Amino acid sequence: MAEREPLGVIGAGWVGLVTATCFAELGHDVHCRDILPEKIAALERGEAPMYEPGLSELLQKNRERLRFTTEMADVVDNAQLLFCCVDTPPTYSGDADLSRVNQVVDELGDSTDHALLMKSTVPVGTGRAVARRRADLGYVSNPEFLKEGSAVQDFMHPDRVVVGEEAESNGFGDRVAALYEPLGGQIVRTDIASAEMIKLASNAFLATKISFINEIANVSEEVGADVAEVARGMGLDGRIGPQFLRAGIGYGGSCFPKDVSALKQLAGNSGYHFQLLTAVIEVNELQKRRTIGKLQKHLGSLVGKEVALLGLAFKPNTDDIREATSLVLAARLQGEGSHVRVYDPVATEAARDMLSGTKICGSALEAVDGADAVVIVTEWPEFSELDWEGEVKSRLRTPLVVDGRNFLDPKELRAAGFIYEGVGR
Secondary structure, three states, rough: OOOHHHHOOOOOOHHHHHHHHHHHOOOOEEEEOOOHHHHHHHHHOOOOOOOOOOOHOOOOOOOEEEEEEHHHHHHOOOEEEEOOOOOOOEEEOOOEOOOHHHHHHHOOOOOOOOOOOOOOOOOHHHHHHHHHHOOOOOOEEEOOOOOOOEEEEHHHHOOEEEEOOOOOOOOOHHHHHHHHHHOEEEEEEEEEHHHHHHHHHHHHHHHHHHHHHHHHHHHHHHHOOOOHHHHHHHHHOOOOOOOOOOOOOOOOOOOOHHHHHHHHHHHHHOOOOHHHHHHHHHHHHHHHHHHHHHHHHHHHHOOOEEEEEEEEOOOOOOOOOEEEEEEEHHHHHHHHOEEEEEEEOOOOOHHHOOOOEEEEEEOHHHHOOOOOOOEEEEHHHHHHOOHHHHHHHOOOOOOEEEEEEOOHHHHHHOOOOEEOOOOOO
């Protein structure tokens, strides 16, 4: 078993907090730093600042092994292996904003016996840039591959763990690899640039699969095929697989949009036009807006129409609304003159400040009451458990459902008298 050495985590956001609590669960003492005092105060009380299944339980269970602070010195003084988990949002140019990463590097002080373990998603070449900035600091690329909504499970049962290092890393790569050995996933040892590219390429490929099946869905609508059956038949081919072949109204979240754009920008900065990713981004943006056309198909002008959006988070089991399709739809519907009411089981508060002019409802039934149409934006399980044939239908002004996630049974809804529009169905 790997030595249970103390660890540092810089950035107590979604990635950082999952990393800290999971390593604490493995028996390590973890010192976690964030610059927001209110977040640190909440964490010291055992309160998770975001919704992620299993995270609150691990936080409570391992409070004795977790230390939270706003001071970088508290982390540096207590651990040599320091995970960098700060945000790298896109800039106006499309490049990743590395200002938070650079600030961390500059704040580490005299760190000849420390290593920065980069979990933040960064452009290829960041490791070299850090080495030029701080030759005294060890550096290992250790990208995360966590899915929101199943992050704890993904961390504890990884498909693979990537450890990127250079020859002169002074054994830090071996120590990082040893941390993950109890988890049983395949450990990929490589150079730093390749490790950085693995992260970007993985997310770009998954986004490409989503945009591909959405294009197939759009063609299926024109020729009378059912994309759900098409995807099922495709997914049985071992070379393709069923994952990420579910058609819908576009991907969102904190990773895919940012990472696809970052890889496209990286290629452009290197003088290469990444045509495929240009198309992937375009398809995703257009997919979010096709819902408007489906509503207009049945309602005509949307001026004055009441439209209920069920789901705000970009996917179920999270309260993350970054790049969420719901925000695009709400804005477009308001632009068409519609009255928009919204409901989400957990993401309402996170989205409240971004939904000016909409009616925020306390339940799905409140949202559909008097609506001319219902749009399924996020496939929360509770939406499939609603009494669609009875109470939902009785509350609707028009029994129109646009199922943006192909979540409900079209045959059952149509048999009950609904006008049903899915994606590629």
